[in-house]
Amino acid sequence: MMTNGSEEKRKWKTRGESSGNEEGSSVGKCDAAIGLKKGPWTSAEDAILMEYVTTHGEGNWNAVQKHSGLSRCGKSCRLRWANHLRPDLKKGAFSPEEERLIIELHAKMGNKWARMAAELPGRTDNEIKNYWNTRIKRLQRAGLPIYPPEICLKVLEGNHQAQCMDPNGTNGGDPVQKDHREIPELVFKNFKINRGVLSYLPNLLDVPGSNIMKQDGFGSSNNYAFMLPTLPPPKRLRTATEDCIFPAVVDTGGVSSGLPPNFSQLTTDYAASERIPDPFGLSSPYDPSDVNITTYEGQPPFAALPGSHAFLNDDSSSSEPISGAMKLELPSLQYTDTHQLDSWGAMTPTASPLPSVESVDTNTFIQSPPPTTEQPESPGCLSPRSSGLLEAVLYESLTLTNMNCLGNNQASVAASMEHHLPFDSRKRDWGIQADPNSPLGHSAASVFSVCTPMSGSSSDEPGCEMKQEMASQVSSPYGEEKQAAAAAAADCMQIDFNRPDVLLGSGSYFGLSYGGCVEKGEPPATAQTDAAGGG
């Protein structure tokens, strides 16, 4: 993987020889005044730098240029040394163990390359970063989850343990662990509480080591949307319709949807995909022909649903664990003129709801909040970065955290109630779900931007009242802003509002009536029963 500096072989070679010879032509920020060299390093330069560092040690990089005559700025020298010349660098491809570690670390840390590198002796942050980015692309193209389920579980379990050690979330007893988990306790708590929004993998509970899921109301196995595979690789840009087709995070919420019976197969396939150079050649775990997957409980699993942005649509500050993995995303939804923007910038599909299999581009698959310029003041289309939704969501998280503090039972009940979803409960979940910082979860923006009302969101639609009510029910120090966020969430949930009898987004994305929708109109009371029963 890593090539020796002296091997400056191929690339850069040409460019280097040209640019490298033109002293002064490549002045950058750090060397503008002096006309220092840029571009690829030559062996001679490497030798000079090596000698200098050997003699003087690392640091004081700006002095290198002065004392060694090297026409490189200090930054460049440091980078060259750190990434290529350091004697302790490990060369070659990552070992399977290293790869596993990288994935695990990324699940924990997000795009903290330097910290990850610290955990991988001999590896540089740049190397890891490149590896990861490449890997992400590959997985996205293959429509596979970024993180293997076992890694997700591991991370979750780790967090759970941390909570066990410190039920109050102060986590003061274990600085190391605390340091290792930059994920705010609050976020993780809410993450747990909120798993209901992402329910569909009950079988996951059977995964060894997942016993934590069975505690604290984890039974609904929700937070696993991030493990949902996305669509098989696409060849054309996804249309707006596809963009809004499936509120993956929203998902059905109905516990009954559940994981395809052979979820383990998915993990296997995932693992396989990791090694398969050509993801397109995968025997896709989502192959519709796989009856195990597509016919679970007579419903197509979400995994098979095109447009499942389960974990690929995170708006994601790239530094966010899990969600951070989504950084390789296009700037925004890709609007087409076949679609209309509703009040909050979401797409209102006007074309066929059933995209072709190849319609989902793995790149466009990932979404960022639409540029604010394109969707000004749409109260619903809230960018986690700009609209205050983050605060709103955090507030919601706080609220839920508080709720959670009331006791595991209540939290458990709350989680379980997601199955039968009285609106209040649903609302709450949505708010939490929207936490952009939530590891293994989705940002509000991603959720909101992805889930688009199937029929638009004009206020005169059936679900409007409910939405407004929902928004109005939200009281927070953030006032209108918060309400706007809630309205946005409500907007997203239009399908629910339109079909109150459907526990969760029944509707039909792609013309599919997907599973997980417990379309029974069960009285909320049942939820209590279920909750009591352990979900």
Add this chain to the structure above:
DNA sequence: AAAGGGGACAACCGCCAGTCT
């Protein structure tokens, strides 16, 4: 054989935080 696309990776850029003066 040529073209196109993806993978790999080195290097640069901009920002930020800590330290120094």
Add this chain to the structure above:
DNA sequence: TAGACTGGCGGTTGTCCCCTT
């Protein structure tokens, strides 16, 4: 205390190689 300096970090870019079509 403020500004400059330095190092570190994460994101992005640009190039070549390889494979597929």
